[in-house]
Amino acid sequence: MASLESITLHGHPGPNPWKVSLLLDELNVPYTTKIYKTPELKQPAFLALNRNGMAPVIEDPNEGLLLAESGAIMDYILDQYDTEKRITFTTLPEQYHMKxxxxxxxxxQGPVMQGVFHWTFVESNPEAHASYVxxxxxxxxxxxxxxxxKDWLVGGKCSAADLSYVPFHSKLDFIMRDAAPDVEKDFPNVDAWYKRMLERDTVQKMLKDRDEATKKLSIPGKK
Known part of the structure; x- marks a missing residue:
């Protein structure tokens, strides 16, 4: 791959931006990350990047592209930068099974886990919480x-499909709290898959980067 300028990834500590960082690291695409607190996403500076006031957003100087929505960003990164098909496929039906x-x-997965988070940490509604759990x-x-x-979701190799689940799944115990299942017992194939994912250097980097970003944004005196 020719020399590339660094992509800017605008994100927050929530899971969706880290799906993007995982792909960029897997494909060795240079990038820098700018992390925002949630209220900052609704301020004019960020709204100039995305009128919807949601992260992630990327700025790619290599193509002059400003792009929002994690799904669209992931599609773009895979189409533009996975030229060697490291984490995608060239054959049917694998291409569309991955999609x-x-x-x-x-x-x-994402919206359901966000729902559990909401009814655990934001509002109290036992009936809604139980439904989402x-x-x-x-x-x-x-x-x-x-x-x-099988080891992977599609095509006998770790692909973008597998990677996309990791940022949310890694927060399963935190989000579900007392309602968290014994994944090893109840969902052994998922447990084995996640342990394989944790063996990847890119996943370990993502987890470390996310923890550091969360600490930097924490308010002194509060947990």
């Missing part, structure tokens, strides 16, 4: 069934 599982992450267990079962007898 299928990327969509499931974006439309199901039940749905999250269903999501885990779907993934567990898909991973039966």
């Amino acid at each position: 299928q599982w990327l969509q499931f992450q974006t439309t199901t 039940k749905n999250l267990r269903r999501v885990l079962q779907v993934l567990n069934d898909e991973l039966a007898g």
Whole structure:
């Protein structure tokens, strides 16, 4: 790959921006990260980047592109920079099975976990919380069934599909608290898959970078 200018990734400590950083690290694309507190996303400086006031957003000087929405950003990075197909595929049906599982992450795993977070930390509604917890267990079962007898979601290798689930899954115990399942017992295929993911240097880097970003944004005297 020719020499590239550094992409700017605008993010926050929540899971979605770290899906993007994982892909960039896997593909050795240079980037810098700017982390925002949640209220800053609604300020004029950030709204100039994304009118919706949500992260992530990337600025790619190599193509003069400003782009929001994690799914669109991931599609762009894979199309533009995975020229060697390290984490994507050239063959059918793998190309579209990967897209299928990327969509499931974006439309199901992510929103369901965000719902559990909301009813755990933001508002108290035991009925809503129980409903989201039940749905999250269903999501885990779907993934567990898909991973039966294989190491990765698609095509016999770790792909963008697998990587997309890690930032949310890594927060499972934190988000679910007392409702967290015994993943090793209840969803053994997911447990084995996640342990394989943790062996990747890029995943370890993402977890470390996210922890450091969270600490930098913490308010003194509060947890």
